[in-house]
Amino acid sequence: MNKNSNLGIFLISFLLICFLILFFINLFFFQRKGETIFKNAEISGFDFQIEIAQTIQERFNGLSEREEIQENQGMLFIFKKSGYYSFCMRKMKFDLDIIWFDENFKVVEITDNVSHNSFPKIFKSLNPIKYVLEVKAGWGERHQIKEGDHLIIKS
Numbered sequence: 618m619n620k621n622s623n624l625g626i627f628l629i630s631f632l633l634i635c636f637l638i639l640f641f642i643n644l645f646f647f648q649r650k651g652e653t654i655f656k657n658a659e660i661s662g663f664d665f666q667i668e669i670a671q672t673i674q675e676r677f678n679g680l681s682e683r684e685e686i687q688e689n690q691g692m693l694f695i696f697k698k699s700g701y702y703s704f705c706m707r708k709m710k711f712d713l714d715i716i717w718f719d720e721n722f723k724v725v726e727i728t729d730n731v732s733h734n735s736f737p738k739i740f741k742s743l744n745p746i747k748y749v750l751e752v753k754a755g756w757g758e759r760h761q762i763k764e765g766d767h768l769i770i771k772s
Contacts, residue, residue, distance in 0.1 A: 657771040658693070660724075663760045667693040667750070667770070679751060681708035686753050693768075694749040703741045704749065709733040712754035717742040722768040730754045 654669040666689060670676045676694050680686060696702060699720050706713070715728040725744045731754070750768065 656693075658691070659769045659771060661760055661762055661766050664771075665689040665691060665752075667691045669693055669695060671695045679704075680713070683710065685711055686713075686751075688753060688756065688759075691750050691752040691756075693770075694751070696747050699745040699747045701741055701745060702749065703739045704751075705739050706731060706733050706736045709736070713751050714754055714757045715740055716750040716752065716757060716762060717744070717746045718748035718750065718768055719745070720747040722748060722770070724762060724764050724766045724768070726764065727757050727762060729757050 654671070656667050656669060658665055658667045668690070670679060670692055671694075676696075679694070680692055686692075694702075704715060710733055712733050713731045715731055716724055717726040717728070719725050725746060726742045728740050728742075731740060748768070756762075
């Protein structure tokens with residue numbers, strides 16, 4: 618084989634590897650349009666709608682860059698296993714309550730009135746959690762949410 622054919626094989630192989638890497642990055646890290654999942658939920662007798670953040674990209678973005686969230690809305694972060702997960706207010710435009718749940722959807726901790734200006738401060742539960750609910754600041758107090766309450770996902 619000559620030098621030019623070796624270079625051609627190398628370039629084709631390199632481009633194929635780059636394509637495969639980009640394909641898998643897109644497949645595993647970026648949300649497709651139309652895949653946002655919404656569910657009806659209840660906690661302490663209050664019905665509301667949650668948006669599910671279950672992929673890495675959805676959890677990374679969270680509610681960042683949104684203008685607001687309504688009283689009857691929240692975002693639920695789902696993790697594959699219980700552990701210690703961190704949250705920050707990167708690119709947030711409004712304050713939040715962060716409600717931390719164990720694997721049984723039981724409230725284990727509430728971090729209320731987290732300022733949208735608190736970045737780069739990190740927030741995390743003192744207990745292992747599997748789910749986190751972000752809602753409008755003061756929401757937990759207005760709906761009398763307390764440790765031990767359970768989140769019920771209806772549909």
